[in-house]
Amino acid sequence: MTEFRTFCHISEYGEAGYLQLHRMIASSSPLVLWAPSSTLLSAPSCQVEPREFVDFVRRGHVRVMAREEWLFSPSKRNGHPWEGAAWTPSVDDELKKFAEADRDLEASQRRVTVAPPEPGKTWATDHYDENGELVAKVTRVLKGRAPEKNIPIGVLETARRYENDPRQTVEHILRDVCNHGDAITRSGAEAPFFLSPRDSQFLRWIDSTAEIPAPHREQHLDHAELAAQLLALLRTMEISGGATDLGRFVGSAGHDELARWYASICRCVALERPKSLEGKVSRELNRALDGGRLHNTxxxxxxxxxxxxxxxxxxxxxxxxxxxxxxxxxxxxxxxxxxxxxxxxxxxxLGYVPAQYTGAQWPFLYSFGHEASARRIRRLRKALDLAAEA
Structure with missing residues (x-):
């Protein structure tokens, strides 16, 4: 299986993050999640059932990272001010077992990893003392008309708990950003999943405000755009095919092919650094489809x-x-x-033996659960054309 490790701080996005979970799993090998919420796995919008999620972790297609309290303390979780932190035994007891069983393995092999204490709190305090002018900048953003356009919703909600104390507000924002950067680095991910345009805007804004220890920031800006395009494309493909059987797809040759294809796009962009990424993912898929030929029909x-x-x-x-x-x-x-x-x-x-297709099979395996055929090629092409016109 091709190694293409991705990362998502999924709970920062609330239910919207779990709505995209199945697509992130399908395009990663593996997907690393930071402190996933077992409560939100049961949300109606999430298409990955809790039992299936645990199985994906068991098989190594999904990896989990979190602080020790998150993984080992039901009382701390249940007492957390965020209701999504609540402990669900059917999920969290299993993740705890994986964490205990994998402690002595190489970091890259662990299904569940216990992360060390956070670096952000101390760093944010020290950085604030050295850069007091940040208070005015952050306050202007928070009190503006639409601060949610510039600050991720999870970071914003935490900061607003301290909105009457400008210093604590700034420190919590810097703390969250530092911890996010540290988590991405520790995950070993090649491409983080940023699920909202505000992520890119926040990275740009914070980059002009303070030097946050988050390596490869410019590449992360590109990843935010590529991720948005990829997830929209997979949604179109799901509509075209009617349904996607994730359990059957994950771990298959199609899954490996999709992860390899998306990895090649991310690596190409990192190397070439194009000025514009508009329509990049769709163009690459159309190029792959153009290169395919159906024989023995x-x-x-x-x-x-x-x-x-x-x-x-x-x-x-x-x-x-x-x-x-x-x-x-x-x-x-x-x-x-x-x-x-x-x-x-x-x-x-006559079609009793499948026709031979020379192009990528993953779009058809993901969309329809079957290999390419003349009818499936037409249906997928039509769906992509309609999406491009929308």
Missing amino acids: FRSWISRRVEAPVFALGLATTIAGPFVDGPSMLSLAGVLLGAVPVGNGVLRR
Whole structure:
């Protein structure tokens, strides 16, 4: 399985983060989550059931990182001011077991990792003392018309608990950003998932305000845009196919292919640093589809003039046989066996054996649960065209 480690501070986004969980899992290998909420796994918008989530962690497709209190203390969790922190035994007891079992493994192999104490609190206090002018800047943003456009909702909600104390407000914002940067670094993720445009805006704003210890910030700005495009694309594909069976897809060849494809886009952008990323993910998918060819279809085979008469004879024999001899199992078996050499692979031509597709199969496996066919290619193309026009 291709290694393409991604990261998401999922609970910062509330239910909106868990709405995207299945798509992040499908495009990662593995997905690392910071302190996921077992409560929000049961939200109606989440398409990953708690039992399925635990199984994904068990199999290593999802990894979890959190502080020791989050992973080992039900009382601390249940006493947390945020209701999403509540402990759910069916999920959190299992994560606790994984954390205990994996403590001595290499960091990259742990299914659940106990993170060390946070660095943000001390760093924020020291940085505030050295940069008192931050108070005015942060206060202006918080008291502006729409602070949520510049500050992630989770960070904003925490800061507002201290809005009557400008110093604590600033310190909590800096603390959260520092801890986020530290978590991304510790996760070993190649591409973080930022699920809102405000993430990019916040990174730009905080970058102009203070030097936060979060490496690869410019690449993270690109990842925010790429993630938004990818998740929108996967949603379109789900609508096109009707439903996506995540349990069947994850761990399959299609999952590996999708993770490898998205990884190549992220690596290409990191290397080339294009000025604009608009439509980048959709263009790459269309390019992959343009390069695919479907062979051994009825239409492609019948167009071969030399073989067509032979096929016609085989097909006529196949159709007529049961009516002449009677529809016995013996005569049907004889027809099927005899038609293959006469018609040069009539079963494949008629669709009983899948046609061969030279392009990427993951879009069809994700959207439809089956490999490419002429009908599925048309349906997917139409859905992508409609999404591009919207």
